[in-house]
Amino acid sequence: MDTNSKHADDLQAIRNMMERSSKFLSLSGLSGVFAGCCALAGAAVAYFGIMKAGNVTYNEYMRSLSETPTLSIRLQFLLLALSVLLLALGGAFFFSLRKARKSHQPFWNKTTRQMLIHLFIPLLAGGIFSLLLIWHNNITLVASTTLIFYGLALVNAGKFTFGEIHYLGLSEIVLGLLAGFFLNYGLLFWALGFGLLHIVYGWVMYKKYQ
Numbered sequence: 365m366d367t368n369s370k371h372a373d374d375l376q377a378i379r380n381m382m383e384r385s386s387k388f389l390s391l392s393g394l395s396g397v398f399a400g401c402c403a404l405a406g407a408a409v410a411y412f413g414i415m416k417a418g419n420v421t422y423n424e425y426m427r428s429l430s431e432t433p434t435l436s437i438r439l440q441f442l443l444l445a446l447s448v449l450l451l452a453l454g455g456a457f458f459f460s461l462r463k464a465r466k467s468h469q470p471f472w473n474k475t476t477r478q479m480l481i482h483l484f485i486p487l488l489a490g491g492i493f494s495l496l497l498i499w500h501n502n503i504t505l506v507a508s509t510t511l512i513f514y515g516l517a518l519v520n521a522g523k524f525t526f527g528e529i530h531y532l533g534l535s536e537i538v539l540g541l542l543a544g545f546f547l548n549y550g551l552l553f554w555a556l557g558f559g560l561l562h563i564v565y566g567w568v569m570y571k572k573y574q
Contacts, residue, residue: 396566
């Protein structure tokens, strides 16, 4: 029994070593919580600031119909989305680097590069496609498109990190498809996908792995 137990322990140790070498384990759950909070704050700014809580009317080209000239709503949304993205990426880098240092794990290695490549290929394609939709005045599909491509990116990169990322990606895809049916609620689905889901999955990962 002692010999069998020792062999089982050795096999488990080997599995753990293989997992650490093949997966990016420095991803922090707090980065998901931070990204979700940034997204919810961005959605609030979009609704109460840019859209004036629904009190400003726009035509099909997302131009204000009020007499007071304002900065193009497309440009406002674009700047807001870029700000949220940069804050979320900065938070992911900060919290994951801090976790890697605390656990004495390498932050940048071959696995990290592979994960980022598999993550950013769908993200880049989705970003370009979203810009094409805006260019051709198909504004109502942008929320659905960003959620779907982001979900695909997470599923694609999930094999290189924690399994929860895979399921987060599937959840984002489902929300994106629903947003495609309910076009008038794009901002709500955007807040649910990039905000609430990030907070929930981030907190689950933080409690489970940290």
